[in-house]
Amino acid sequence: MNFNNYDFVSFDIFDTLLSRKIARPKDLFSLIQANLSYDNKYVAWPELVDNFSVIREKAEEKARKNKVELYGGEPEILISDIYDQVRERVPALPSNIIDILIALEIEMEKAVLFKSSAAETIFDQARAAGCKIIVISDMYLPSKVLRELLENSGYKDLDDVAIFSSGEEGVSKHSGKLYPRVREKLGLTGKRWLHIGDNKHSDIEMAKCHSIDGLHADWSQYDGGVSRHWQIKDVIGESINFSVTNIQAKQFFADDPLTEIGFKIFGPLMLGYTSWIYATAKKLNVEKLLFLARDAHLIRDIFLNFYNKDRQFDYQYVYLSRASTYKMGMTDWPMHRIWHLFGGKNRKSIKSILSVIGLNAENHLSDIHDVGFPDENYVPSHHERDRVHWLINKLFTHALLQNKKCRDEFSDYFREAVGDYKSVALVDIGWMGNIQSVFSRALGDVWADKKISGLYLATFEGAKDNKSYYNDMKGWLTNYGEPRSHHDLILSGGVELLEFAMADNTGSTKGYEKINGKTQPVKEIVGDEELEYLKKAQLLQKGILSFFEYVSSILAVVPAEAMSSRLLSEPFFTLVSEPSSHQLDVLVGITHSEAAGANSGRIALAKKLNLKDRLLQGNKYYEMFEQSYWKEGYRRINRKKFWKKYI
Secondary structure (H helix, E strand, C coil): CCHHHCCEEEECCECCCEEECCCCCCHHHHHHHHHHHCCHHHCCCHHHHHHHHHHHHHHHHHHHHHHHHHHCCCCCCCHHHHHHHHHHHCCCCCHHHHHHHHHHHHHHHHHHEEECHHHHHHHHHHHHCCCEEEEEECCCCCHHHHHHHHHHCCCCCCCCCEEEEHHHHCCCCCCCCHHHHHHHHHCCCCCCEEEEECCHHHHHHHHHHCCCEEEECCCCCCCCCCCCCCCHHHHHHHHHHHHCCCHHHHHHCCCCHHHHHHHHHHHHHHHHHHHHHHHHHHHCCCCEEEEEECCCHHHHHHHHHHCCCCCCCEEEEEECCHHHHCCCCCCCCCHHHCHHHHCCCCCCCHHHHHHCCCCCHHHHHHHHHHCCCCCCCCCCCHHHHHHHHHHHHHCHHHHHHHHHHHHHHHCHHHHHHHCCCCEEEEEEEEECCHHHHHHHHHCHHHHHHCEEEEEEEEECHHHHHHCECCEEEEECCCECCECHHHHHHHHHHHHHHHHHHHCCCCCCEEEEEEECCEEEEEECCCCHHHHHHHHHHHHHHHHHHHHHHHHHHHHCCCCHHHHCCHHHHHHHHHHHHCCCHHHHHHHCCCEEECCCCCCCCEEECCCCCCHHHHHHCCHHHHHHHHHCCCHHHHHHHCCCCCCCCCC
16 A cells, blocks of 8 residues: 555544454443452442343443434434433442443453554554544544553554544444544545545445545454353353454464464463462462462463462462372272273383382282283283282282382472461362372371362362362362263363373473482473473463463453353364364374373374275274374374365
């Protein structure tokens, strides 16, 4: 565009100079209602709190109708006219509360609006060409407030920019009458004028009717439709899910496929989860949060940067893993719960299996022979699981004694983490609650005086075995395996995708050692294969952190309780159950460790077979299906119709 051909360039504001971080403009009212719901100053007006979104929408309709009926002309109004109608609907509202509500709506607008990078480029080019800049908006906000919104979003030096509001002028771009009003007020007769806006009727066709050139702003889109939810936090969750898929959100994340998945899918998921952690910790009166290495590393960073700025909760990053806690947290021996000690998709030697519970297989050769295994290096088949179970149960006294020895030596690490706090919560990705169970037991007698909670991304049904009055745990995505549909998806590839998203490069905790009389974690050396995995995870996490920068302005003014809708997990479950071809290309090659303390033995989430095995789908196809973590990912990359694309 050659701006040297124009004397004046005018811009629309909404969806042109500025875009919103919500799916629908009226979702702003849901954000306001969420704010009212958690603010005690509004308890005297429950009708307002429970129905604000509808009241606000209907008030605007009535104000516009009244304007035409009483004065004729166009239904152009100001925000004060709208809130006069709000007061008509809730007569008990005092004037100062009306003023507060108007200020709150403007504050929410500032929170959701952002400067369009595409518009900024054109804006700067027009200025550099010496064009006089004008801003024209069909909006109920006065021009003074519109200037505030532009400045708050990053547009600078606007003192010489004339701003026109249809609400103040009483005429609109939609009717076309605002253009001659601007021309008259600014004396633009005979001047060359270009107008830029997103609405083809108001900004292009109506401008053309008044001999004004038009440029269509196509860099914003809103296609959220009508919300299918009634709970305010669900409307908000749905709105955010839609907003990140709009083209204007692209300016917030780097052009990388993993980063894009992090921003659009795992970002909303983590928003819901971390908001739930904050809200639940408050409700439980938690004093200290223990973020467990290494899956909670990213969770910790997000929580501290976006939720715990006022340090309401003390916190610590604690080095724990299944591999380290199974060696010191066992105080009893429930036989039905020890299968997980030797689980996994890869077969392991007897030596490797016994090392999980801290036993040296060479010291128990007679027991190994007694159950029918030749030596400690023998690798049992899946059909010999019962004999492995028998062996471990034969050695339970040795395992418990070894655990007590480690507990006596290293439990100071756990006790120091808990300190003098009475209510402590562990934060981790979750699943069965085994780590929390052995952590609590490692505290020894101190445990009896503590309330230990677990705030996990998900817990499975088996976590009920680890739950007690003093050892409570909750899951956000699934709570003890419910809802079942989500539980099944998590077990069909969700676990591995989530652990990939949370992966940290500090290395898994293998155990503990004493250094100068103080217990320190011993961390696994990261191998080359895992290092490649972690590099990819960092790209995805870059997208997650970019998402939190995107929503940070909303988090600053909307209570965390209202940002915890499980709808924010829908993009993730869609990824697990219906991945697109693009997502498959990016993710199926990701590998995952196959058991506790086994980062060196990694398996692809879904292995792509050769064309013959894909077409015939014989024993090889079904054998590899069973070994695959991501079931739907495997089905789709090994489909017979190999030319088919999933969108």
